[in-house]
Amino acid sequence: MPLNMPQVDDNNIWHPFSIQSEKHRNTYVSRGDGAVLFDENGKEYIDLVSSWWCNLHGHANSEIAEAISCQAKKLEHVIFSGYTHGQAVDLTQNILNHMPDALNKIFFSDNGSTSIEIAMKIAYQYYVNTGDTKRNTFVAFEGGYHGDTFGAMAIGASNGYHDVFAGLLGSCKFFKYPCITDGCDIESIESDVLGQIDDYFSSYGNTVIAAFIEPLVQGASGMQVSRPQFLNAFVKLCHQHNIIVVFDEIMTGFFRTGKMFAMDYIDDKPDMVCLSKGLTGGFLPLGLTVVASKIxxxxxxxxxxxxxxxxxxxxxxxxxxxxxxxxxxILMRDATQRRIAKIEEFIRDNFYKLNTIECVRNVRTMGCIGAFDLSCNNDILMSVVNSLKNEGILMRPLMQRTLYWIPPYCITDDQMIRCFDTMFDVVSEVTKK
Ligand SMILES: Cc1ncc(COP(=O)(O)O)c(C=O)c1O
Known part of the structure; x- marks a missing residue:
């Protein structure tokens, strides 16, 4: 660790999504290996959140590190207007292998929020270019999170993260996200939501620029899971009303939901798809907006x-x-695919056991994601998180109620068993007090 690390970090670095209290001290991470991060004392933390959901194959993966090193020695960067390069061409082919035929144009950028901004702007300009200049509103879902830039905040304005900027955001109509909760009648909730969307499109569809959704799982609002049946019906409805549908697969992409993309669960496909996070295995920033040829x-x-x-x-x-x-x-290898299937199975087979703990609510799983809520105050929730950290497990709560796993695919069976058993014991003990 650099000698002056605590002073410089405390005095001069402004960390994201962090309350700026004087008491807070960040954990210094000196290296990573597989699913494990090491602090300056060599203490291990199993990274169950894939460091903001982007790490796929483990920290410091040598194959990706090697590819980066080779490329850096060959061509580090080139202006992308009027010039191109082999890595972008290869990546385009790799991604298009998994897209429906109708989506065949890719716009590159450098993070998730920008890939969303680009989808918003392309949808708007599509209409302007075709002579329709009346459209002035987006459609999105309550609780949805699409990034922190102004456009992305406008379509995520109901998620609670951007309230301070409410007065500066563009127009968006929000609908309830029909997520599965304990004892809910999901089919009737879905049909109410679809009815409301249908009514809105019937009256105002000609003012809508595009509809955005985090397909199957809303991430930042607490890993809220919805059904493929709803997703398919939503896309169908949008298309019946000629509304452009954009899937924000920034979190759900690359097998997080058990399939390459959440859209692989449904028959009707979106008109644009935004990708980032796991795209580079968690090594470097990159964003893609995949666009239908008709647009x-x-x-x-x-x-x-x-x-x-x-x-x-x-x-x-x-x-x-x-x-x-x-x-x-690495992702396409049989060995990785077997690990993904194993993680899915482990999460599905084990997470529901948490229902035996009194204050656990809404256990939910989707592919390699498992989540649950705690009906306790934030101090107790933070005690759970801190106790887990002491036990060498990195979990970070969402919305002051949700704990979740979205681990790197290299996590071993032993690590999963240890993490689950420890988490079960810690949640039981800390919430009992
Ligand atoms: C679904 C979703 N969309 C967009 C974003 C924004 O991505 P970035 O943080 O790379 O701007 C995130 C980030 O968490 C996300 O989860």
Missing amino acids: YKAFRSHDIAKAFMHGHTYTGNPISCSAANASYK
Whole structure:
């Protein structure tokens, strides 16, 4: 650890999503290996949240590190307007292998929020380019989180994270996200929501630019799980009303839900898909917005006014793309696919055992994601989290009520068993007091 680390970190670094209280001291992480992070004393923490949901194959994965190193020695970056490179071409092919035929154009950027901004802007300009300038509102779901830039905040305005900026955000109509909770009548909730969306589109559909959804699992609002039946019906409804549908697969992509993409659970497909996080295996920032050719065609013109005038300096960065290609190669291997199936099975078979603990509510699982709520105050929740940390388990709560797993795929059976048993004991003990 650098000698002056606590002083500089305390005095000069402003960490994200962190209350700035004087008491707080960040844990210094010196290295990572597989699912484990090590602090300066060599204490181990099993990273059950994949360091903000992006690590797929473990920390410091040598294959991805090697690919990055090779690429850095060959071409570190190149302007992506008028120039291109092999890593972007390979990545495009890799991703298109898993997209429906109709989605065949990819716009590169450098994080999740920007891939969302791009989808919002492309949808809007699509209509402008086709002579429809009346559209002025987006549609999204309550609790949805799509990033922290202004456009992304507008379509996530109901999630509680962006309240301070409410007065500055663009227009968005929100509908209830029909997530599965203890004892709910999910079919009737879904049909109410679909009825409300249908009514809204019937009256105002011609003002809607696009509808955004986190498919199957809303992440930041607490790993809220909804059904593929709802997702399919929602996409169908949008298409009946000619509304562009955008799937935010930034968290759900790359087998988090058990399939490559959440859209693989349904028959009707979105018109745009946003990807980031797991895309590079958790090594480097990169965002992709995958666009249907029918939308892209409205931008094909000699008229500069019809061009999509958007780009970020590090758009399509070759080193980020090389990490993504290396991660994809590992992801597609039989051994990784077997691990993913094993993690899914472990989470499904074990998480519901938590229902025997008194204050546990709404246990839910979807693929490699497991979550539950605690009906206790935030101090107790934080005691649970701190006790888990003392036991060498990194979990971070959401919405002051939800604990969850979204582990790297390299996590071993022994690590999962140890984490689950410890978590069960800690939650039981701490919440009993
Ligand atoms: C579903 C979803 N969309 C968008 C984002 C924003 O991505 P980024 O943090 O890379 O801007 C996130 C980040 O957590 C997310 O979970």
